[in-house]
Amino acid sequence: MNKENKDYKSIIQDSIVKNSKKRKYINKLITVVLFGCVVIAIIPLVSILVDVFENGSAAFNLNFLFLPPGSIGSNDGGIGPAIQGTLMIVGFATLVGAPVGVLVGVYLSEYASFSSSNRRFAYLLRLFNDVMTGIPSVVIGIVGYITIVLALGSFSIVAGAFVLSIIMIPIVARVSEETLKLIPNSLREAGYALGVSKWKVVWHIVVKGSKSGIVTGIVLGISRIAGETAPLIMTILGTSLFFSSFNSPVDALPLRIWRLASQPYPSAHQQGWGAALLLILIVLSLSIVLRMISQKRGFQLKTAT
Amino acid sequence: MSSKDHRTEIVQSIHSKSIKSISGDKFFKALVIGASIYALIMVALVFYALTEGSLPILFKEGLHFIFGTDWNPVEGREAFGALPYIIGTLVSSAIAMTIAVPISIGIAIFVNELVPGKIGTVLSFIVELLAAVPSIVYGLWALFVFRFWLRDYIEMPLHNSFGNLSVFGQTPFGLDVFTAGIVLAIMIIPIISAVSREVIKSVPHSQKEAAYALGATRWEMVRTAILPYGKSGLLGASFLGLGRAIGETILVTMIIGNAVGLSAIPMSLFSPSQTLSSIIANEFNEASGDLHLSALIGLGLVLFVITFFINIIAVFIVSKVTKSNSNLRE
Numbered sequence: 225m226n227k228e229n230k231d232y233k234s235i236i237q238d239s240i241v242k243n244s245k246k247r248k249y250i251n252k253l254i255t256v257v258l259f260g261c262v263v264i265a266i267i268p269l270v271s272i273l274v275d276v277f278e279n280g281s282a283a284f285n286l287n288f289l290f291l292p293p294g295s296i297g298s299n300d301g302g303i304g305p306a307i308q309g310t311l312m313i314v315g316f317a318t319l320v321g322a323p324v325g326v327l328v329g330v331y332l333s334e335y336a337s338f339s340s341s342n343r344r345f346a347y348l349l350r351l352f353n354d355v356m357t358g359i360p361s362v363v364i365g366i367v368g369y370i371t372i373v374l375a376l377g378s379f380s381i382v383a384g385a386f387v388l389s390i391i392m393i394p395i396v397a398r399v400s401e402e403t404l405k406l407i408p409n410s411l412r413e414a415g416y417a418l419g420v421s422k423w424k425v426v427w428h429i430v431v432k433g434s435k436s437g438i439v440t441g442i443v444l445g446i447s448r449i450a451g452e453t454a455p456l457i458m459t460i461l462g463t464s465l466f467f468s469s470f471n472s473p474v475d476a477l478p479l480r481i482w483r484l485a486s487q488p489y490p491s492a493h494q495q496g497w498g499a500a501l502l503l504i505l506i507v508l509s510l511s512i513v514l515r516m517i518s519q520k521r522g523f524q525l526k527t528a529t
Numbered sequence: 530m531s532s533k534d535h536r537t538e539i540v541q542s543i544h545s546k547s548i549k550s551i552s553g554d555k556f557f558k559a560l561v562i563g564a565s566i567y568a569l570i571m572v573a574l575v576f577y578a579l580t581e582g583s584l585p586i587l588f589k590e591g592l593h594f595i596f597g598t599d600w601n602p603v604e605g606r607e608a609f610g611a612l613p614y615i616i617g618t619l620v621s622s623a624i625a626m627t628i629a630v631p632i633s634i635g636i637a638i639f640v641n642e643l644v645p646g647k648i649g650t651v652l653s654f655i656v657e658l659l660a661a662v663p664s665i666v667y668g669l670w671a672l673f674v675f676r677f678w679l680r681d682y683i684e685m686p687l688h689n690s691f692g693n694l695s696v697f698g699q700t701p702f703g704l705d706v707f708t709a710g711i712v713l714a715i716m717i718i719p720i721i722s723a724v725s726r727e728v729i730k731s732v733p734h735s736q737k738e739a740a741y742a743l744g745a746t747r748w749e750m751v752r753t754a755i756l757p758y759g760k761s762g763l764l765g766a767s768f769l770g771l772g773r774a775i776g777e778t779i780l781v782t783m784i785i786g787n788a789v790g791l792s793a794i795p796m797s798l799f800s801p802s803q804t805l806s807s808i809i810a811n812e813f814n815e816a817s818g819d820l821h822l823s824a825l826i827g828l829g830l831v832l833f834v835i836t837f838f839i840n841i842i843a844v845f846i847v848s849k850v851t852k853s854n855s856n857l858r859e
Contacts, residue, residue, distance in 0.1 A: 251746040255643050261635030262652055265722070268715045269659050272670045279673075327564030335561055349565055351844065352572045358769065358840035359575065359833060360776025362806045366829040369813075370578040390571050397568065423557035451663025454778035454806065458813045478665040482779060485669055493673060500666045511661040515654060 273504075280501025283494045289502075293464040293480075299491040303499050305466045306480035309381070312467060313460065313476055314450050316385035321392030321449075322442045326431075328353070328393065329400025329441070334426050350401075353394040364390050365455030373459060379473040383459035388452060392445040399444060403437025404430055440517050447510040451503060453478035477503045575833070583827035585820060594827055600790040602812075602821040609824035611831055613793035617706065617802035618832075620795050621781065622774040624710025625717060629774075630767050633718045637725035638751055653726065660719035668783040671712045676703035676784060679711060684799055701799035704786040709802070712784060713774045721770035728762030728850060729755055765846030772839040776832065778806040787811055805832040 287302050294301025328349070336346030368387035373379055407430050415425035431438070456462075461473040462483060477499055484496035586594055590609055597610020636656055640649040684701035691697045701707070732755050740750040756763075786801020793803040803811075805828045816822040 247746050247749065251748040254748040255639075258635045258639035258643060261632045262639055262656065264632055265636055265656050265659065265715075265718050266652075268675075269655065269662070271674070272662060272666065275670055275674050276666065324564045324567055327561050328568050331561040331565045335558065345565075349569060351841075352569060354844045355837060355840045356572060356575075358772040358776075358836055358843070360778065360806055360836055362776070362778040362809055363579065363829045363833045363836075364575065366582065366809070366813075366826055367575050367578040370582050370826070371574060390575075393568050393571065421554050423554045426557065447661060451665060453663075453665045454810055457810055461814065478663060478779070481665050481669060482783075485672055485783065496669060497673075500669050503663055504666055507661050507663055508658065511658065 276497060276501050276504055279494065279497035280499075283498025284501070288495070288498055292466060293495075296487065297489045297491070299494075301464075303477070303480055303495065303502075305464060305475040306477045306499065307502070308467055309460070309474040310450065310477040313381055313384045313388060313456075313474070314446060316381065317388035317392055317449055318442065318446055320385070321389035321445060322396055324389075325393045325396025325441065325445065326400045326438055328397035329404055329438075330426060330431065332397070332401040333404035334430060353397055356390075356394040357398070360454075361387075361391055361452050362454035362457075365458045368455060369458040376471055378471045379459060379461035380471045381460060381467065381474045382470055384456055384474065384476070387455045387459050388449040391452065391455070392449050395445040395448055396441045399441030400434075400438050403434040403441070406437070407433050436517050440514055443510055443514050443517075447507050447514070450510075451478055451507055453482055457482075579826060579830045579833055583823055583830045585823040586827040589820065590824075594824070595831070598791045598794070600793075600808075602817045602824075604818060607818075607820050609820070609827075610790075611805070611828055613788075613791060614803050614805045614808050614828060615831065616794050617785070618775055618804040618806070618835075620802065621706050621709045621713060621785065621804060622771060624707065624798075625713035625774045626767065626771055628711065628714035629717050629721055629770060632714075633721035633766075633770070634725050634763055636718070636722040637729055638755070640722075641726055641729045642751055642755065643747060653722075657719050657723055659715070660723065664716065664777060664780045667712060667716055668780040671708065671780065672783045675712065676708050679703060679708055684708075688799065695796070696798055699797045699799040702786075702801075704784055704801055705799045706785060706795040706802040707798040709781050709785040709804075712780060713777060716777065716780065717770040717773050720773055721766050724766035724769055724847065725759075725763055728759045728766060728847070731762070731850070732758045759850070761846050762850035765843045765850065768839055768843035768846065772836050772843060775804075775839065776806060776836050778810050782807040782810045805829075805835075 287300070289302060289307065290304045291300075291302035292305050293303065332346055332350060336342050336349075364387055367390070368383045372383035372386050376382065411429055411433065412425055415429050416422075420428075456476050456479045460476060460479070462475050462479045463473040464475070467474055481496050481499045481503065484492045484499065487493075586609060590597065594609060594611055595615075596612050597608065598612050599608045599610050600613070601608045636653075640653045640656075644652070680701050680703035684703065684705075684707065687697050688699075688701055699705075736754040736758055737750055740754040745753060781804050785803060785807055787807065788801040788803050789808070792801075793808075795802040809825050809828055809832075812821070813825055816825060
């Protein structure tokens with residue numbers, strides 16, 4: 225009887241030991257599998273960077289950066305108009321998108337929660353903002369075509385900048401709202417206690433106090449719109465000439481890469497890689513700057529939504 | 530006498546200043562509300578322009594525009610049906626989601642729970658750098674590098690060993706719905722994994738500690754505490770990725786093979802196809818007439834409606850989950 229009892233005990237103990245070995249083994253196995261997931265995601269990044277740098281750096285020289293494209297199929301010429309176009313379009317889009325986005329963020333964070341009608345309006349605004357960030361950019365490009373290109377009668381930098389500003393506003397608004405909300409209420413109350421009026425509290429204390437957060441939002445918006453291709457197809461069309469007027473087609477880096485890649489000539493592909501290298505340098509350095517600002521300030525940045 | 534003068538002066542100056550600041554208040558408030566109204570007008574503009582632009586094709590084709598399969602812009606024989614492109618969009622996105630969702634959630638779990646601290650932060654930073662690469666660069670890389678690799682090392686072996694199954698039936702060229710799906714997956718992995726990390730982070734500590742207290746290993750803790758708790762949040766994250774995959778344009782245009790009409794319905798993984806957004810990008814500038822243009826805008830409307838609902842669902846799920854979890858944590 226006693227012996228049997230002891231047997232049971234050892235059996236149970238054995239099974240626990242065995243079981244825990246199995247569990248630890250599974251734990252290790254899953255850890256390895258999940259690490260594999262990370263590796264799988266990083267391989268393409270490495271491959272993209274290596275290929276773009278290898279193929280792109282061969283195309284880089286002063287002529288490439290400053291000259292307009294040469295005749296199709298030839299090796300000469302460059303991407304000057306595309307660089308100029310991207311700088312101008314992104315600049316104009318930021319002139320509209322950044323202030324509007326920041327002000328929307330200020331409204332949502334500082335003005336929205338006072339009356340119930342305000343709250344309903346803010347709810348709608350926030351919802352549509354979130355949804356707008358997910359709307360395909362090609363759709364917004366169509367909207368730019370219908371509203372600006374058809375109205376002006378030609379493809380233009382105005383249409384391109386307008387479309388990119390629509391894409392930028394919700395991104396900037398989102399990040400601004402989140403960083404403004406990080407300012408502690410005691411600071412606002414300190415302002416009011418000194419008899420400072422509301423707009424001065426909002427401007428001098430809240431907005432200026434979260435300056436770097438707001439800059440982060442704007443830089444994030446810029447890095448997003450600088451790489452957009454699809455909405456530019458139906459708004460600026462692309463050209464091989466430098467900017468001449470506000471109602472004629474202009475060029476942009478992403479669009480130029482697309483056109484170069486669809487040509488059948490190796491020299492065009494080479495130039496496409498060069499333009500891609502330039503674009504990736506711009507966008508990656510922007511996002512590294514972003515990361516540095518946000519880490520220094522200690523707030524989390526939601527890059528994805 | 531003079532002291533009284535001073536007093537009235539001061540009172541007056543305070544008075545006039547406060548009036549000034551009240552008008553400053555009104556001005557600033559008007560500015561802020563104006564900007565918000567501008568943002569809403571942009572949303573309304575998107576609705577309006579798409580509907581107005583696609584009215585001609587909707588009147589002409591009616592329901593056939595959604596369910597038709599032929600696409601012919603030649604004058605006199607015009608026929609526009611969106612079904613092949615809707616199917617192409619769904620198939621390429623489905624392939625992308627099948628690959629991206631498990632990998633992204635795996636990354637989020639690994640980075641957040643299995644190697645917390647510095648290494649995790651660095652790894653997630655590298656993965657999120659992928660999100661910063663513009664889609665045109667993905668497209669270039671996929672067109673000139675990745676598709677050959679995929680064709681030689683994955684598609685051909687699959688075709689050679691399982692070629693009698695119709696899914697792998699067609700001889701692969703690398704420009705097909707499978708390539709598009711894989712590259713889309715690479716593109717949406719950083720998006721899904723970033724949102725998943727937020728969701729996992731919002732799981733209350735008490736849940737994790739409870740699992741550990743019962744003697745769970747790390748993986749068992751993830752399985753019994755994090756996954757059940759974050760289920761709907763992870764679903765929302767996946768929906769956000771799905772919205773991105775469905776709307777991605779230029780990358781898909783470069784590698785999906787750009788079939789038109791009935792042949793754009795992929796009969797196997799290795800057949801060329803076309804998505805709603807890629808045909809818009811391909812044909813918009815060459816549209817051969819008002820009806821053709823209206824048909825392309827109509828495709829834009831279909832795309833808009835699909836992504837609109839997907840995003841609304843995603844926003845609701847994610848905000849509900851992170852909000853209720855953060856309440857619990859406090």
